[in-house]
Amino acid sequence: MGMNENVSKPLDRLSNELAGDMAAVNALIRERMASRHAPRIPEVTAHLVEAGGKRLRPMLVLAAARLCGYQGDSHVLLAAAVEFIHTATLLHDDVVDESQQRRGRPTANLLWDNKSSVLVGDYLFARSFQLMADTGSMQVMRILANASATIAEGEVLQLTAAQDIATTEDTYIQIVRGKTAALFSAATEAGAVISGVEAPVQQALFDYGDALGIAFQIVDDLLDYGGSTTTIGKNVGDDFRERKLTLPVIKAIAAADDEERAFWTRTIGKGQQDEGDLDTALAILKHRGALDAARADAIAWAERAKAALDLAPAHPLRDILSDLADYVVSRLS
Amino acid sequence: MGMNENVSKPLDRLSNELAGDMAAVNALIRERMASRHAPRIPEVTAHLVEAGGKRLRPMLVLAAARLCGYQGDSHVLLAAAVEFIHTATLLHDDVVDESQQRRGRPTANLLWDNKSSVLVGDYLFARSFQLMADTGSMQVMRILANASATIAEGEVLQLTAAQDIATTEDTYIQIVRGKTAALFSAATEAGAVISGVEAPVQQALFDYGDALGIAFQIVDDLLDYGGSTTTIGKNVGDDFRERKLTLPVIKAIAAADDEERAFWTRTIGKGQQDEGDLDTALAILKHRGALDAARADAIAWAERAKAALDLAPAHPLRDILSDLADYVVSRLS
Numbered sequence: 231m232g233m234n235e236n237v238s239k240p241l242d243r244l245s246n247e248l249a250g251d252m253a254a255v256n257a258l259i260r261e262r263m264a265s266r267h268a269p270r271i272p273e274v275t276a277h278l279v280e281a282g283g284k285r286l287r288p289m290l291v292l293a294a295a296r297l298c299g300y301q302g303d304s305h306v307l308l309a310a311a312v313e314f315i316h317t318a319t320l321l322h323d324d325v326v327d328e329s330q331q332r333r334g335r336p337t338a339n340l341l342w343d344n345k346s347s348v349l350v351g352d353y354l355f356a357r358s359f360q361l362m363a364d365t366g367s368m369q370v371m372r373i374l375a376n377a378s379a380t381i382a383e384g385e386v387l388q389l390t391a392a393q394d395i396a397t398t399e400d401t402y403i404q405i406v407r408g409k410t411a412a413l414f415s416a417a418t419e420a421g422a423v424i425s426g427v428e429a430p431v432q433q434a435l436f437d438y439g440d441a442l443g444i445a446f447q448i449v450d451d452l453l454d455y456g457g458s459t460t461t462i463g464k465n466v467g468d469d470f471r472e473r474k475l476t477l478p479v480i481k482a483i484a485a486a487d488d489e490e491r492a493f494w495t496r497t498i499g500k501g502q503q504d505e506g507d508l509d510t511a512l513a514i515l516k517h518r519g520a521l522d523a524a525r526a527d528a529i530a531w532a533e534r535a536k537a538a539l540d541l542a543p544a545h546p547l548r549d550i551l552s553d554l555a556d557y558v559v560s561r562l563s
Numbered sequence: 564m565g566m567n568e569n570v571s572k573p574l575d576r577l578s579n580e581l582a583g584d585m586a587a588v589n590a591l592i593r594e595r596m597a598s599r600h601a602p603r604i605p606e607v608t609a610h611l612v613e614a615g616g617k618r619l620r621p622m623l624v625l626a627a628a629r630l631c632g633y634q635g636d637s638h639v640l641l642a643a644a645v646e647f648i649h650t651a652t653l654l655h656d657d658v659v660d661e662s663q664q665r666r667g668r669p670t671a672n673l674l675w676d677n678k679s680s681v682l683v684g685d686y687l688f689a690r691s692f693q694l695m696a697d698t699g700s701m702q703v704m705r706i707l708a709n710a711s712a713t714i715a716e717g718e719v720l721q722l723t724a725a726q727d728i729a730t731t732e733d734t735y736i737q738i739v740r741g742k743t744a745a746l747f748s749a750a751t752e753a754g755a756v757i758s759g760v761e762a763p764v765q766q767a768l769f770d771y772g773d774a775l776g777i778a779f780q781i782v783d784d785l786l787d788y789g790g791s792t793t794t795i796g797k798n799v800g801d802d803f804r805e806r807k808l809t810l811p812v813i814k815a816i817a818a819a820d821d822e823e824r825a826f827w828t829r830t831i832g833k834g835q836q837d838e839g840d841l842d843t844a845l846a847i848l849k850h851r852g853a854l855d856a857a858r859a860d861a862i863a864w865a866e867r868a869k870a871a872l873d874l875a876p877a878h879p880l881r882d883i884l885s886d887l888a889d890y891v892v893s894r895l896s
Contacts, residue, residue, distance in 0.1 A: 267737055268719040322685060326678040345659040348681055349718045352655060355685070356711035359692055363705040371704060372696040378689035385682045386601040404600055 294421025384408010627754025717741010744776025
């Protein structure tokens, strides 16, 4: 990929740059996930929140606000709100996917039950809207309400598109916007909006988050056909076994001859998978150039993310966000 | 109950009085439950929305706004938002309760799957916040975000309190606020708030909704030990079989002798139920005066609802809301 040394750890540089703000966000998250009446709520939430994700989404809010020169306190409220939405969707996703593991630990639906995951997710979602209301910005409210609708819509679309080998790249991008990019772009846009920068800069930050999120998800889907369990926290071939129509497979199906089409119809469309099928799938993906083509798409989205930043004010955080886009695709090399 | 004739159908009178507004609300609900990308969403939603509940909650918004002299259009947005929150919680409740029937039809989780119910619920919840954002009122946003948190909290509390025979009346009221009263009071308060009436009137409308909701739920719980299947849409004894700690049982346990306590511990606490236990439970509830005491509580809450309206402006809708409080408890006679 031709990454040079100084882009190797942009997430760490982001963490360092935003350490003070993130301490405030983490304190607020702990405070607001409490429940006076229902102790089950903080139990479930703590299990997930304290497993310690990368906190990428709240950092995107903070970075966008700071690089737009924001001086107030609302970015902390907003960052916590975004992390609550993310946590709520994880809780609901694990119910929907019947997952057993998340961030290397058993999922909440396994440790407690599906009921708790559904209801605690609802609680966090409501809490996130309380936090947004505290910012006093109706525009922020609207951005995050829209993102929440896109997320749910994308998940439902994924549900109905799953196992449908006629799924197009357009539908895939729609699903990816829901799964990943909508909250990224809402985070960066909302950070810009509370700073009061002009509309084109708000749009630029939205575009950055959108493109970064799409690159991020394409890379995730590529790693499922080539990464190791330790780098991605799931096993190579999980998506194949779960019959998910991800970008490499969609590209391979578009280029398939009759025999390959029959293979995809059997393994993904009908779910009749035998030993050795994953190896065959990998061989076809390589042979059809589908992995390389998907990788090229991921790189193009990362470039689009970086280009969007041209309209943002010059700032050390802008450079880190730009390097972050490179870093996301560097996971493929 | 000593109800006189003209209070017999306050729901119908409410419907008549608000017919124009409700037509606008129903059109908006149909429009906003659509999804450009995911046709599964309107399928699931239509199943529930068009089964036709009483639409009591949106009517409470409209009635509160109208009686406070509101002349704008935002009450329609708000009424639709409240109905979406209600529908979202029904979808999630049916997953949590593993229900098979709702409003006399098979539930969405049975017709489609739990996944669809969880995700479509999330979608409607997000849609409701978009509608609120359209009202432009941050105070309304805050009221409904708070109500949403209370609803989820109450549901989690019910989950953990279920089958615990040490559950107190205070905990019961907390659960009832979450299950029912929080959305009633948010509906009436928000209707008052958009009308711009002074704070004591807003508070009066909140108090009305809160007391009405609590009366409504106590009556529902009483009917479970005495109504017929046709009036309540569920079977007598469902709560007993599901080991729910409702007000009559809580009162009976508080008054229990050793033998009765052993009975409740076995049937509700441990869930060891034999044939004839429901009859025994009913006999104990009667003998301990628990049904009469719970009925007296319901009547007291209805009286409190009516008294709250004293601060509201004189208006035909105020009289209907007052009669509605009587009507709710008249279902017991």
